[in-house]
Amino acid sequence: MIKIENLSLGFSGRLDLFVDKLSIEEGGIFTVIGPNGAGKTTLLNIIALFLKPDNGSIEIWGENILKIKDKLNFRRKTSFIFSQPYLFNETVHNNIALPLRLRGRHDTGTIGEMLDLFKIGHLKTNMAGTLSQGEKHRVALARAFVTRPRLVLLDEPFLSLDMRFKESLINDLRKVIRLNKITAIFVTQDQSEALALSDTMAVMMRGKILQQSSPGDIFTRPATREAADFVGVETIIEGRIFKKEDNLCFIRIKDKILEAVSVYNEGDDVFICIRPEDVVISRHTDSSSARNHFNARITNIEPWRLGYKLNLECGFNLAASVTGQSIENLNLKINEEVFVSFKATAIHVIRREPRNDTI
Amino acid sequence: MNFILEGIKKGIILLFGLNSEVLVILRLSLWVSMLATLIAVLIGVPLGSIIAIKKFPFKKIIIALINTGMGLPPVVVGLFVVLFLSRSGPFGFLQWLYTPIGMVLAQVIIATPIITGLSLAAVQSVDPRFYQQILSLGATTTQSIWVLLKEIRLSILAAVIAGFGSVISEVGAVMMVGGNIKGQTRVLTTATVLETHMGNFEIAIALGLILITMSFIVNLALTFIQQSREKQK
Numbered sequence: 001m002i003k004i005e006n007l008s009l010g011f012s013g014r015l016d017l018f019v020d021k022l023s024i025e026e027g028g029i030f031t032v033i034g035p036n037g038a039g040k041t042t043l044l045n046i047i048a049l050f051l052k053p054d055n056g057s058i059e060i061w062g063e064n065i066l067k068i069k070d071k072l073n074f075r076r077k078t079s080f081i082f083s084q085p086y087l088f089n090e091t092v093h094n095n096i097a098l099p100l101r102l103r104g105r106h107d108t109g110t111i112g113e114m115l116d117l118f119k120i121g122h123l124k125t126n127m128a129g130t131l132s133q134g135e136k137h138r139v140a141l142a143r144a145f146v147t148r149p150r151l152v153l154l155d156e157p158f159l160s161l162d163m164r165f166k167e168s169l170i171n172d173l174r175k176v177i178r179l180n181k182i183t184a185i186f187v188t189q190d191q192s193e194a195l196a197l198s199d200t201m202a203v204m205m206r207g208k209i210l211q212q213s214s215p216g217d218i219f220t221r222p223a224t225r226e227a228a229d230f231v232g233v234e235t236i237i238e239g240r241i242f243k244k245e246d247n248l249c250f251i252r253i254k255d256k257i258l259e260a261v262s263v264y265n266e267g268d269d270v271f272i273c274i275r276p277e278d279v280v281i282s283r284h285t286d287s288s289s290a291r292n293h294f295n296a297r298i299t300n301i302e303p304w305r306l307g308y309k310l311n312l313e314c315g316f317n318l319a320a321s322v323t324g325q326s327i328e329n330l331n332l333k334i335n336e337e338v339f340v341s342f343k344a345t346a347i348h349v350i351r352r353e354p355r356n357d358t359i
Numbered sequence: 360m361n362f363i364l365e366g367i368k369k370g371i372i373l374l375f376g377l378n379s380e381v382l383v384i385l386r387l388s389l390w391v392s393m394l395a396t397l398i399a400v401l402i403g404v405p406l407g408s409i410i411a412i413k414k415f416p417f418k419k420i421i422i423a424l425i426n427t428g429m430g431l432p433p434v435v436v437g438l439f440v441v442l443f444l445s446r447s448g449p450f451g452f453l454q455w456l457y458t459p460i461g462m463v464l465a466q467v468i469i470a471t472p473i474i475t476g477l478s479l480a481a482v483q484s485v486d487p488r489f490y491q492q493i494l495s496l497g498a499t500t501t502q503s504i505w506v507l508l509k510e511i512r513l514s515i516l517a518a519v520i521a522g523f524g525s526v527i528s529e530v531g532a533v534m535m536v537g538g539n540i541k542g543q544t545r546v547l548t549t550a551t552v553l554e555t556h557m558g559n560f561e562i563a564i565a566l567g568l569i570l571i572t573m574s575f576i577v578n579l580a581l582t583f584i585q586q587s588r589e590k591q592k
Binding site: 048050072075076078079080082084086088089098099102103143147 | 486488489491492494495496497498499502506509510
């Protein structure tokens with residue numbers, strides 16, 4: 001268990017970070033999500049002993065790391081992965097071998113293992129400067145895990161990667177963390193990354209932790225208005241793909257069935273994300289060609305962005321955005337029944353780890 | 360006009376028929392300046408790196424002092440080295456005045472701030488997160504500086520080239536500290552000054568050409584090392 005208490009850091013009279021209490025389970029991926037400037041990186045820098053806080057304690061492996069004299073010994077049990085790969089002007093193999101060399105250790109096969117795990121074996125003798133951005137990130141990850149760290153700190157490691165590379169890299173990363181039962185603290189501002197990797201999560205804003213819970217909870221039940229504004233822009237529901245025809249997936253959510261376009265397969269557990277602006281509200285059914293339509297009850301109406309946001313209950317909770325004009329035209333009120341529809345292509349599907357998953 | 364052309368012609372002939380006197384001068388020049396550069400590198404590169412990396416009070420003032428040192432006038436260095444090494448000076452007992460060791464000392468004092476200052480600037484130009492990355496891979500302070508220096512070896516080699524260039528071409532300090540004694544402390548620059556004063560222009564031109572050629576060969580070698588590494592990128 002990693003325990004952070006009363007941690008604070010201020011620059012020039014301003015309090016930039018204040019974490020009164022945060023506990024992180026060992027052997028899982030803990031994600032801190034928050035917008036730019038929330039203090040996420042500051043928190044990681046403190047844990048990595050790069051920054052000294054004004055107050056507080058961080059207990060890791062039964063010891064307050066802020067008090068330890070032997071920083072090197074602590075650092076050698078952890079790995080820090082930055083948003084830039086920061087490779088050395090050497091071959092891929094030498095880059096990955098460096099952490100072992102610094103420790104005076106010989107390679108016992110872990111380099112080869114990492115090359116395989118991150119699928120970069122064919123690049124072994126290439127100079128780091130000749131690699132693509134995606135390959136560089138793979139090398140940086142292989143280098144970070146080659147020493148078998150107990151704790152890894154990931155500071156927006158996929159920031160400069162496009163979606164194509166990101167998805168497979170996230171899968172490989174999850175595999176190596178699970179396989180070696182590593183504790184990971186992962187910092188991001190991206191919801192889909194957070195959903196795909198986290199076991200538990202915290203929302204951080206303006207230097208404070210607003211909420212700590214499961215990913216599903218955080219996205220569907222944000223604790224404060226601020227958190228909702230940052231994470232709660234989409235409807236996010238857990239489901240499972242039970243049938244697939246071409247690239248059309250049939251996803252079961254409670255007793256309802258949704259149709260969505262995605263690359264995942266039958267039996268996969270997924271999160272489905274629907275943006276409020278993709279949900280169409282109408283008074284009569286069959287008004288569109290959309291694949292998904294349901295009867296729904298309006299549970300709440302509140303101002304949102306330039307119009308309004310409707311919370312709807314249709315077997316699951318759904319958010320929709322409407323203009324003031326539509327509210328008037330359709331005469332929408334709380335507790336009234338309406339029809340909702342959205343296209344199969346409007347659903348964003350993210351694969352998730354099944355709950356209570358043990359490896 | 361004619362005497363210049365004549366001088367260059369004779370100079371080139373002298374250049375190819377290196378007599379033993381010129382050889383002695385050439386060897387001493389190389390020996391003194393290379394040794395001085397080596398010592399300055401051993402002091403300046405680690406010192407510059409540590410100043411760049413560590414946080415400590417008055418850091419900016421120290422950096423300003425080093426930057427000032429990069430432009431130290433060789434005559435002033437020569438003056439102080441003479442004062443300290445003279446028989447009545449605090450280090451007079453070493454009897455280094457008018458010896459090659461004294462000349463090396465003077466050149467070390469000239470080259471060290473240059474190499475320190477340029478190394479410092481090179482290390483400071485690296486993204487601080489890059490240094491944190493090295494630390495987080497499990498490096499000790501010494502290891503981290505070594506890894507970092509290897510990464511910026513191009514800039515460090517540029518600092519070495521600048522340091523060597525400043526001492527091989529310098530005349531004021533070696534003249535004062537060495538005394539331009541024939542066969543003992545006479546180097547290319549001091550010999551060139553002497554021959555020019557005496558009106559032996561062709562010898563002066565020959566010495567000047569040797570100085571430039573030698574400087575070119577040494578820098579060519581350093582540049583080859585620098586650029587061959589670059590190609591591997």
